[in-house]
Amino acid sequence: MIRILLFEDNKNLRESLSLYLAGTDGLWLSGAYANATDAVKLVRKYQPDVVLMDIQMPGISGIEAMRAIKKVNSEVKVLIQTVFENDDKVFAAICAGANGYIIKTPKPENYVQAITDVYNGGSHLSPSIAAKVLAMFQSQFVMKEQTYVSLTPREKEVLQCMVKGMSYKMIADACNISFSTVHSHIKNIYEKLHVNSAPEAVVKALEMRLV
Amino acid sequence: MIRILLFEDNKNLRESLSLYLAGTDGLWLSGAYANATDAVKLVRKYQPDVVLMDIQMPGISGIEAMRAIKKVNSEVKVLIQTVFENDDKVFAAICAGANGYIIKTPKPENYVQAITDVYNGGSHLSPSIAAKVLAMFQSQFVMKEQTYVSLTPREKEVLQCMVKGMSYKMIADACNISFSTVHSHIKNIYEKLHVNSAPEAVVKALEMRLV
DNA sequence: GCTTTCCTCCCCATAATTGGGGATTTCCTG
DNA sequence: CAGGAAATCCCCAATTATGGGGAGGAAAGC
Incomplete structure (x- = not known):
């Protein structure tokens, strides 16, 4: 049973995602919240395996929240989700220790796949994000x-x-x-x-x- | 219709994969070869969209072959497949411009997913590889x-x-x-x-x- | 043996940087 | 309005770097 904590400010997405995850075998949704203000406290309380974190939320940003969570419990896997493919955000998230980075999609199976991937110690990147990461990688290490x-x-x-x-x-x-x-x-x-x-x-x- | 060229020295895997890909809707397998000696020539002839390339083959290595292919046609997407998760190989493949990197799996659906991902301009990384890439990324930019x-x-x-x-x-x-x-x-x-x-x-x- | 490359060291002169002062104006904030 | 941060400018002196020569020894290659 993979214990999950969800942070997502969009009410619609939060509720539909909650419904889907809660109804999926092998997953256990501990809670779903509209902001990450009490993220650390909630992680301490529920001891989730995977945190699904929206990157842009009112108050504390997803990246800051992730950094705080990783500080108190580096074992928790954090999966960043966003609608943006902004280079800086991707970069910042990875540097802050994100275990995965997925673009919001109407297909909830993708969320389940990503969650199981990071739960099993791997990382999960949406194709467009993976392309960005590889491009950044190349630009850093390929010399003229x-x-x-x-x-x-x-x-x-x-x-x-x-x-x-x-x-x-x-x-x-x-x-x-x-x-x-x-x-x-x-x-x-x-x-x-x-x-x-x-x-x-x-x-x-x-x-x-x-x- | 995604045109595919396969390079894989293991006879068993090559044949079973050929069978599966050829029988999948939306994919068209142009050919399957046991080594990459004539890779460039074959790419010129068949003009594939995606090349599925084993990293370790007798004669020319998958990475060298990919580099040669990219040189003559940078539009071709190359998907590296391997049984190894060796850091150096992953690093070299990415620097040489790989569009994806997948660990050999008994589940052929994964291949199809990876092929469509790179065909659509994204990248596809197996979870364990993605984890390695993110780790390398972090180690480079950590102490900021x-x-x-x-x-x-x-x-x-x-x-x-x-x-x-x-x-x-x-x-x-x-x-x-x-x-x-x-x-x-x-x-x-x-x-x-x-x-x-x-x-x-x-x-x-x-x-x-x-x- | 001869040539080339690499490493070593020196001289000289000019150009550029560095570090220490101090000064004025503008703009913003408490 | 006082205080501070930012940007602008100047002087002076010492240090450092740059560019031009030349030259000898050791090792490697032809």
């Missing part, structure tokens, strides 16, 4: 391959020091080489990266994942 | 705002310029303010971020997502 540059080991080492914000003097000390040598390496790095200042080199190094 | 600093609009603007590698003079020009003012703003930024050089400020700005 057309501008490949090869730095020597020493140059990489120096560049890593630069990314840490170290001055020539500090780098010289850290690498056990002279100030002049650091200077030389950095001149070479600048030439290879086609930049002419430390900040530029640092940015380029980070976005090319050279460090 | 425990050290929250508030920069004024102007300071943010200047900081953004610094991230672009601009010098004081260039920033002054870009913001239509004097060199001295840029200097002042940067002094304030350094104090707020607890740094004392441009490279440090840039790194901190990027990792705190202030820009």
Whole structure:
């Protein structure tokens, strides 16, 4: 029996969803609320397995509520539901530890599927959300391959020091080489990266994942 | 009618899956192959909507094949299937542009669902894979705002310029303010971020997502 | 053996940044 | 209205970075 707690401000959706979930085998709806003000208290009281949380509600937002819930009980699975596919919201929800993110749908079977998925330790993302997440993922980790540059080991080492914000003097000390040598390496790095200042080199190094 | 191309080295799975997909309304199986050697050629010939690709096959790996396919036709949706939940493989597949990633299952309905999801422009991730992706996502963006600093609009603007590698003079020009003012703003930024050089400020700005 | 690459170090001069002061205006809030 | 935050500007001095040379040694490849 999967114990569920529902937070949804839309009266119509809340009631129809409550009816459906309560009538589904294997699910037990502990309660349904129009706002997340007492979310933490309610989680403490009912010890649900899964919390179904609307992201936009009057008062405390779904994300804030989730963060608070996770703080007192990190075992509770939180399933975010929303009508919006806003990038920032998705991003924020995931960073706050959402176990799933579903777009509101008129098909209640989807809710049941998502609930069982997260209950079993997995995550559930609506297709459109999954696409967004994968796109964000790619943009973060796929580097531009057309501008490949090869730095020597020493140059990489120096560049890593630069990314840490170290001055020539500090780098010289850290690498056990002279100030002049650091200077030389950095001149070479600048030439290879086609930049002419430390900040530029640092940015380029980070976005090319050279460090 | 969704046109599908299947690559799967396991004879048993390939044949049973072929049978199921071919017999499903709305799907059209263009072909099923035991390896991805001629994947690009086959994609050119059959112009499928969705390619179902096993990740581990003799000869060319599913990821390499996908990369090649995407290169010649980025519109083709590629659905990766595997028995493994290996982090590296998942990571590599996503970075290479996979539209979905499903764990092999005895339930063929899951395949159909995944195929329709990616065909409609979404992505489909098996719950266990979705959990991995979200976990990776969180680990990348977790330590954000425990050290929250508030920069004024102007300071943010200047900081953004610094991230672009601009010098004081260039920033002054870009913001239509004097060199001295840029200097002042940067002094304030350094104090707020607890740094004392441009490279440090840039790194901190990027990792705190202030820009 | 010769060439190339990499790492090392130095000189010089100019340009840029940094840190310390201080000052004015505007705008907003208590 | 007083106080504060924000944005604007200036001076000065010290430090740091940048760009231009050159040069020697070690290792690897042809």
